[in-house]
Amino acid sequence: MIFKTFKHIIKNRIKYQVDLKAYRCVSSTNDLAKENNACFNNAVFVALRQKNGRGKLNRSFYSPKGGLYLSILLHPQKNIMEMQILTQLAAVATVNAIKYVFDINTYIKWVNDIYYNNKKICGILCESSVNFESTDLEDYSVVGIGINLTAPKNGFPKDIENTAGALFNGKCSKKQKGRLAAHIVNNFFKLYNNLPNTDFLKEYKEKSILINKPVIVKTLNDTFSAVALDIDENSNLIVNKNGEIIKLNSADVSVKQCN
Numbered sequence: 021m022i023f024k025t026f027k028h029i030i031k032n033r034i035k036y037q038v039d040l041k042a043y044r045c046v047s048s049t050n051d052l053a054k055e056n057n058a059c060f061n062n063a064v065f066v067a068l069r070q071k072n073g074r075g076k077l078n079r080s081f082y083s084p085k086g087g088l089y090l091s092i093l094l095h096p097q098k099n100i101m102e103m104q105i106l107t108q109l110a111a112v113a114t115v116n117a118i119k120y121v122f123d124i125n126t127y128i129k130w131v132n133d134i135y136y137n138n139k140k141i142c143g144i145l146c147e148s149s150v151n152f153e154s155t156d157l158e159d160y161s162v163v164g165i166g167i168n169l170t171a172p173k174n175g176f177p178k179d180i181e182n183t184a185g186a187l188f189n190g191k192c193s194k195k196q197k198g199r200l201a202a203h204i205v206n207n208f209f210k211l212y213n214n215l216p217n218t219d220f221l222k223e224y225k226e227k228s229i230l231i232n233k234p235v236i237v238k239t240l241n242d243t244f245s246a247v248a249l250d251i252d253e254n255s256n257l258i259v260n261k262n263g264e265i266i267k268l269n270s271a272d273v274s275v276k277q278c279n
């Protein structure tokens with residue numbers, strides 16, 4: 021299928037007023053969205069490959085052919101610029117789109133990862149710029165979503181080979197990728213336009229793989245074992261560390277493997 025058709029599939033299926041930019045390969049769709057934030061109101065940047073994909077804490081996000089990489093540019097009201105909410109909203113939108121398009125159940129690992137068969141198949145990175153002196157249009161959020169649909173030919177790089185996975189063993193056509201991109205965008209705007217209603221957090225919690233599991237928590241200064249108990253209305257992960265209840269706003273949390 022020619023690339024133009026990929027773009028048309030997405031464009032024809034998106035139900036909301038957004039500018040769509042589609043690319044075979046870019047440096048990073050998040051960077052592109054940020055660089056162009058003043059040119060668009062709501063826009064979607066989609067790519068089939070990224071040379072310089074970025075993840076949380078400015079880590080690199082491996083983005084070879086076989087994946088789908090997209091960023092949604094928004095100019096939200098200041099009161100909904102809370103990044104954690106957008107991350108969770110995007111996670112629910114993505115899990116539901118994967119279910120709808122491929123009939124595959126995937127699960128969410130707080131706060132920004134999606135898992136399938138115990139492997140990370142998707143990461144979400146929200147970046148916002150807010151200036152409280154400015155007019156609303158100068159403020160923006162970019163919600164970046166990267167999904168491994170098929171595994172790279174020569175496998176994942178050494179540093180992520182034990183944690184990264186893909187949704188399919190075989191191929192995934194551009195048509196399927198286009199349908200997935202459109203459904204993610206539609207699901208996203210359906211929930212986003214309904215804010216401040218955050219009923220989707222219930223679904224986020226239901227799809228979470230951490231609740232009631234023994235976990236390893238890595239914060240900036242500490243690493244400890246705990247049991248994940250809940251995710252509260254402010255998106256904090258609540259854990260029990262030897263009887264002490266701790267609210268985590270951000271941390272790397274993984275399920276403890278039993279030997």
Ligand code: BTN
Pocket residue numbers: 047048049050051070072073074075076077081083089090091132142143144145164165166167
């Ligand atoms: C993470 O796992 O830490 C988040 C990864 C986010 C990757 C996506 S891919 C589309 C967008 N462009 C980027 O450079 N990053 C995000």
